[in-house]
Amino acid sequence: MVDDMLRTPDAVRDAERWTAHNYHPLPVVISSAEGSWLTDVDGRRYLDCLAGYSALNFGHRHPQLIAAAHDQLDRLTLTSRAFIHDQFAVFCRELAQLCGKELVLPMNTGAEAVETAIKVARKWGYQVKGVPAGQANIVVAEGNFHGRTTTIVSFSTDADARDDFGPYTPGFTVVPYGDLDALTAAIDDHTVAVLIEPIQGEQGVVVPPEGYLPGVRRVCTERNVLFLADEIQSGLGRTGETFACAHEGVVPDMYLLGKALGGGIVPVSAVAANADVLGVLKPGQHGSTFGGNPLACAVATEVVRLLATGEFQRRSAELGERLHAGLRELLGRGLVAVRGRGLWAGLDIDPALMTGRQACERLMERGILAKDTHGSTIRLAPPLVITAEEIDHALAQLAAVLDPAASA
Numbered sequence: 001m002v003d004d005m006l007r008t009p010d011a012v013r014d015a016e017r018w019t020a021h022n023y024h025p026l027p028v029v030i031s032s033a034e035g036s037w038l039t040d041v042d043g044r045r046y047l048d049c050l051a052g053y054s055a056l057n058f059g060h061r062h063p064q065l066i067a068a069a070h071d072q073l074d075r076l077t078l079t080s081r082a083f084i085h086d087q088f089a090v091f092c093r094e095l096a097q098l099c100g101k102e103l104v105l106p107m108n109t110g111a112e113a114v115e116t117a118i119k120v121a122r123k124w125g126y127q128v129k130g131v132p133a134g135q136a137n138i139v140v141a142e143g144n145f146h147g148r149t150t151t152i153v154s155f156s157t158d159a160d161a162r163d164d165f166g167p168y169t170p171g172f173t174v175v176p177y178g179d180l181d182a183l184t185a186a187i188d189d190h191t192v193a194v195l196i197e198p199i200q201g202e203q204g205v206v207v208p209p210e211g212y213l214p215g216v217r218r219v220c221t222e223r224n225v226l227f228l229a230d231e232i233q234s235g236l237g238r239t240g241e242t243f244a245c246a247h248e249g250v251v252p253d254m255y256l257l258g259k260a261l262g263g264g265i266v267p268v269s270a271v272a273a274n275a276d277v278l279g280v281l282k283p284g285q286h287g288s289t290f291g292g293n294p295l296a297c298a299v300a301t302e303v304v305r306l307l308a309t310g311e312f313q314r315r316s317a318e319l320g321e322r323l324h325a326g327l328r329e330l331l332g333r334g335l336v337a338v339r340g341r342g343l344w345a346g347l348d349i350d351p352a353l354m355t356g357r358q359a360c361e362r363l364m365e366r367g368i369l370a371k372d373t374h375g376s377t378i379r380l381a382p383p384l385v386i387t388a389e390e391i392d393h394a395l396a397q398l399a400a401v402l403d404p405a406a407s408a
């Protein structure tokens with residue numbers, strides 16, 4: 001097709017004309033998708049190697065999830081929590097069972113799950129632990145990403161996320177990620193929780209040193225502090241286990257879930273914890289009009305059922321081996337570091353070659369969609385339905401992009 005017949009340039013210009021520039025998307029305009037593949041407005045196909053930042057763990061339009069959504073759309077979509085609907089208990093029960101916890105509190109976005117966890121931890125601190133009023137403190141990690149609310153960006157260490165959004169919410173202490181001594185030293189009698197990602201996604205898929213998560217668990221138990229694990233990006237099969245914490249046999253006091261819980265169809269988030277923690281909330285103290293709505297529950301119940309089969313965790317573990325083996329081959333051939341677990345990888349490109357953004361643009365030209373983060377890092381998080389051949393295809397395109405002769 002000749003260039004001036006393409007629809008993409010106008011569609012990109014239109015999107016920029018009518019929105020705040022709070023994102024810097026790749027110049028591709030998607031109009032349909034299935035499984036691991038996306039099609040743009042000009043009919044070009046791309047292998048999705050981002051999966052909506054892990055919101056599409058089951059691929060685009062998974063038939064079981066689409067069927068559940070259609071079925072629910074035909075019956076009941078919203079009641080608010082003023083009334084109980086028939087999808088609510090089944091979702092909460094099955095998610096609680098998947099998490100091995102007694103209770104669930106559904107919300108919508110990941111940031112709302114994080115806000116829920118912060119509120120519950122503070123209330124637990126005052127009512128159960130006996131922290132003096134207004135003194136509760138939560139320990140968090142440098143390089144964190146937990147969302148975009150004013151409270152959450154208050155403890156971000158990323159200038160873009162935080163600067164000029166003050167005044168900031170007090171009550172957070174930031175310590176280096178992966179440093180158990182620093183975390184232990186930061187805990188005092190007013191500490192109600194430690195909030196961390198078991199693998200830091202936005203930071204570039206940073207896996208903490210072995211023993212860190214069990215150490216956090218031990219210290220939290222010893223000091224009567226809640227361990228809040230933000231598994232919004234790392235959880236629900238992404239790393240080869242249902243939860244990234246499970247790689248080291250760690251069970252936090254609360255799981256924070258989102259992204260893939262909505263099956264790539266609706267925003268669904270939740271926190272899961274036992275009754276001694278979530279039981280501190282009483283009517284009127286927290287909620288959301290859309291949280292736990294019938295459509296969300298119907299889709300998310302099927303997500304939980306897909307995960308209960310173990311198939312997606314298995315695929316992620318097995319295919320993740322293949323992905324990481326292929327990426328390791330590129331170390332010294334354009335890549336300077338590779339991190340991650342399962343079908344989740346952070347790659348640092350040799351900055352002398354190109355930026356992460358340039359690499360993603362060149363990958364896009366070769367039919368692979370991925371996204372850069374922090375300068376020279378690219379994150380790969382394909383749908384867990386990706387095949388071995390598709391992984392090999394993505395690796396071959398990456399190798400070609402990194403080869404200076406090919407990408408000159």
Ligand SMILES: Cc1ncc(COP(=O)(O)O)c(C=O)c1O
Nearest residue numbers: 109110111145146147230232233
């Ligand atoms: C670990 C983590 N927590 C929380 C969030 C916020 O989720 P949402 O964008 O749905 O608010 C994200 C989003 O990237 C995340 O990666």
